[in-house]
Amino acid sequence: MAKLHFRPYIPNQTVLFPGRIDENIASNDPVRIVNTVVDNLNLDNFKKLYKATGRCPYHPKMMLKVIIYAYMNNIYSCRKIEKLLLRDIHYIWLSGNEHPDFITINRFRNRVKEEINTVFTQLVLVLADKGFISLDVEYIDGTKIESMANKYTFVWRKTVEKNRTKLMDKIRILLEQVDEAIAQENSSKDTSVEFTPAMLSDIVNELKEVLEHQPVTKDKEQKKVIREKKKQVRELEEYRDKLMEYDNHLEVLGERNSYSKTDPDATFMRMKEDAMKNGQTKPGYNLQTGTENQFIIDFRLFPNPTDTLTLIPFFHSFQHRYNRLPGIGVADSGYGSEENYRFMQDNGIEAFVKYNYFHKEQRPRYTPNPFHAESLHYNAGEDYYVCPMGQHMNRIGTRRDKTASGYISESARYKAQRCEGCPLRGSCFKAGGTVL
Ligand code: SF4
Incomplete structure (x- = not known):
């Protein structure tokens, strides 16, 4: 039987001439592209994010390379990146054997949040410069990204507006009951008065001052009246806080119809x-x-x-x-x-x-509606349509519609002269016998 030989195995060996870290990384590995591209970026904007004093920070190019490469590999956790910086040859090479911890990685990520958009633009311009893209054509599409917020944290504009209107009415009625002088100033009938939390705070202070200067009385009826007024002032304070809450909701909503309480941007x-x-x-x-x-x-x-x-x-x-x-x-x-x-x-x-x-x-069974404008014959020279019954439809005006974005859309309106007694009237007259 032949003698068995194993290759030498010495885990703790030392080497006389240390090898290059990247000698085991393929020449066409994506990590090399990240390295070259980031090296060619101008990161001067990042300098303003650092203080000149204190301990020397890690080089922003190194940090950026590591984060971009991690993101390319679907790794977003700073703790995972920290581990890879010790274990993975690609990360070790990219970082030049530096070992920033997860807090430092996260801090860098947050620090450059605003500047990363400029980096993206530079990156695209580098691609255009190298001839990969021309920036002459843009293929556009969108997708919805779910927020991490709970789906039951909604605030709806319509509900807020409805409740705010109800609250305004309650405030008017309460003010009428609280004090005669104030009631006269803020008549419940005058719905044009829009109360603000500041206005309500002033009224509350005014009422509290009046109550404080009330003479001490032993009369039970008087005491009951004062107790009632104090209760109403407390109620008014609650309404003020509620109004403040609704106003905050509307401010956060801006142009939107809803938002999430735990992620107001969503x-x-x-x-x-x-x-x-x-x-x-x-x-x-x-x-x-x-x-x-x-x-x-x-x-x-x-x-x-x-x-x-x-x-x-x-x-x-x-x-x-x-x-x-x-x-x-x-x-x-x-x-x-x-x-x-x-x-x-x-x-x-x-x-x-x-x-x-x-x-x-494009569907095979699609049949165009014979009463729609695109199905009718149009005479461009004399500007008239011909309806399914052969009548000329002359232009009667222009309709203007405003879209959600405020754009005014104009459409010409055409009408037949005599539609009385037409057998097609039932199908045609949904649109009043006019063509847009
Ligand atoms: S209802 Fe008037 S417009 Fe419509 S098909 Fe008849 S004649 Fe033409």
Whole structure:
């Protein structure tokens, strides 16, 4: 039997000439790309985030490389990154064998939160410079990101406004009962008076002062009246606090219709994943992303769930970032609206954006409504439509509609001359015999 030989195994050996840390990292490993790209970034903006005194901080380039590489590998926990900095050769090489702890990593992450957007822009410009992207075309789509907040922490604008109106009425009625002089000033009938918490505080102070200077009495009836007034003042204080709460809610809501108490930036919206299939709204954000050649070139979070309303602000975000607009905009039918088409036309953006009914029209069994404007013959020279009964429909005016974003949409209105006795009147007259 041949003699068995094992390779030498000496775990605690020392080496005479230390090897390079990266000699076992492949030349095309993504970690090398992160290293090169971050080395080419200008991080001068980060300097203002550090103090000149105290212990020397870790180099921001090193910290940024480590965090970007961890995020690329779906690792977001600072404690996990701290461990990898001791165990994983890629992280050890990136960090130059430095070992920042999880607190330092987290502090850095929070410190550069504002500046990271500039880093992203620089990164995209580097890609454009190297010819990977042209920034001439932007493919846009959005997704809803669920917030970590509980789904029962909602505040709805309509409820707040309704309760606030009820509270105003209660305050007016109470003031009428509390003091005659004040009642005259704040008549319950005058609903135009909008009470503010400051106004109520002044009234409460005034009433307290009056009560304090009341002469001491032994009369039971008088004592009862004073007790009652004190109770009313307490009630008024409660109303004031409630009013303050409602005003705070409205301030946080801003333009939105809802928000979460534990994550005030999150708005309630329907998520794509609906496990319960009940269309429940959850707190979240509408993340819009622009890509080109599979690289993300722009992103922005929106509080409103409707994609149609996000397209123009998203193009503005692109313009703000790169001082120009893309030449071509590509998006799905969720972004098709007159306002968006008009914006793209006015700004020289070639639109590859379907309209809302596009997919419906592509169905094999789709039959167009014969009474809709697009099904009728239009004579452009003399500006009239021909209705299904062959009558000329002449232009009678223009209708103006205001969209949720404040855009005024104009549509021409046409009407047939005589519709009396028409056999198609029942189907046609839903729209009053007019074509828009
Ligand atoms: S109701 Fe008037 S507009 Fe409609 S088909 Fe008849 S004639 Fe034409």
